[in-house]
Amino acid sequence: MRRWLESIKPMFSKGGRFEKYFALYEMVDTFLYTSANSTRAAPHVRDAIDLKRLMSYVVIALIPCIFWSWFNTGYQTNLALQELSIIKDDWRGMFLNTLGIGFEPDSILANMAHGFLYFLPIYLTTLIVGGFWEVLFAIVRKHEINEGFLVTSMLFALTLPPDMPLWMVALGISFGVVIGKEIFGGTGKNFLNPALVGRAFLYFAYPAEITGDQVWVAVDGFSSATPLSLGALGGMDTITVAGYTWWNAFIGLIPGSLGETSTLACLIGAVFLIYTKVASWRIIAGVFLGMVGTTLLFNNLGSDAHPMMAMPWHWHLVLGGFAFGMVFMATDPVSAAMTTAGRWVFGILIGLMTVLIRVLNPAFPEGIMLAILFANIFAPLIDYVVIQINIRRRLRRHG
Secondary structure (H helix, E strand, O other): OHHHHHHHHHHHOOOOOOHHHHHHHHHHHHHHHOOOOOOOOOOOOOOOOOHHHHHHHHHHHHHHHHHHHHHHHHHHHHHHHHHHOOOOOOHHHHHHHHOOOOOOOOOHHHHHHHHHHHHHHHHHHHHHHHHHHHHHHHHHHOOOOOOHHHHHHHHHHHOOOOOOOHHHHHHHHHHHHHOOOHHHOOOOOOOOOHHHHHHHHHHHHOHHHHOOOEOOOOOOOOOOEOHHHHHHHHOHHHHHHOOOOHHHHHHOOOOOOOOOOOHHHHHHHHHHHHHOOOOOHHHHHHHHHHHHHHHHHHHHHOOOOOHHHHOOHHHHHHOOOHHHHHHHHOOOOOOOOOOHHHHHHHHHHHHHHHHHHHHHOOOOOOOHHHHHHHHHHHHHHHHHHHHHHHHHHHHHHHO
C-alpha cells in the first residue's frame, strides 16, 4: 500500500493530472502512515516501549521492596515496643487493638499491618503533594499528565525513615518535583533523579531526621547507632559486637529506611528490570564493580585513622541504601548515561564515589545518594566523550 501511494504521488503533485486533489492525497497518506504528533525537539524515542509500560515495569519491580518495607518496619517497631515494654496508644495502636491484631513481633500479620500504617501516610502525602505539582505544571504547559510521577513517588517514599514527619515529606517531594524536574521541562528532560533530589534536600535541610547516624525505629525513646555509623567509629568489630550479621542485613532484618534494608528484595527487582530491559545491566554491573574494586583497594591499604577501610565489599553491598540505589536510582533512564561504554563508566563512577564517601568522610555514612547525584551531573559529559572517541576512531579507520 505504501509503495503504491508513492508510485501515484507524481499524479497529484504540481503539474500532474490530479494536482487539485493533492491535499486529499496528503490527508490519506498522513492518516495511514504518519503519527498525529511529530517530535520537533529532543528527547526522541529510543525504543519501541512506551512510557506507560516502562513505568509499570518499575512499579512491579518495586513490589518486593514495598512488601518488605511493611514487614520490616512493623517488625522493628514491635520488637522495640516489646524490649521497652511500651504500650502503643496512638491512632495506629488503637486501630491494631480494635482489630485484635496486636504488636507481637513473631506475628507476620502484626508486623505487616503495623508497618503498613507507617508506610501509608508517608506515601499518601508524597502522592498528593507531588501529584498537585504535577497537575499544576501540566495545566500550565497544556500537556497530559504522564505516569513518571508514580515511580518517583514510590522511590521517594521508600527512601525515608518510617517516623519522618509528614510536613517534611511534603517539603521533600515538592523540592524534588519542582526543582529537580519541572523547572527543566518535566519528565524526560530532568538531568537529576527527582526522588534523590528531594531526599538530598531533606538530608541537608534536616540532618537530624535523615542523616542515618541513629537507627530509624518508630518508637520514642529507642535509639542506637546504624551499622554504617558504627563502622565509621570502630570498624567491623563494632558492627558485629552490636549484634548485626551479614545474613540479617542481606535479608533486611535490620532497622533503616522504609524500602532500603533488604538487599534480597532489591536484587529480585533487578532481575525483573534486566529481563524486561527497562534497566541497564551495564550500569548495575558497573556500580557493583566500582564498589568492589575501590573496597579491595582500601582493604589492601588499611588505616587506623579510617576504620571503614577494613570493611569487606560484601558488607558494603548490604548496608545502607547501596543495593536500592544501584538497582532503582542509578538506572534511571533519563538521568543516567545513554551510550553503552558510557553506562559502564557511569556505573563504576557511582560505585567508586560511594565507597570514597563512606570511607573517607564519616560525616556522610551513606554515600550512595550523593554518588548518584554526582554521576548524574557528569552523565552528559560521559556520553559526549564516548561519542567523540567513537567518531575519531571511525575517522581514523576510514580516513
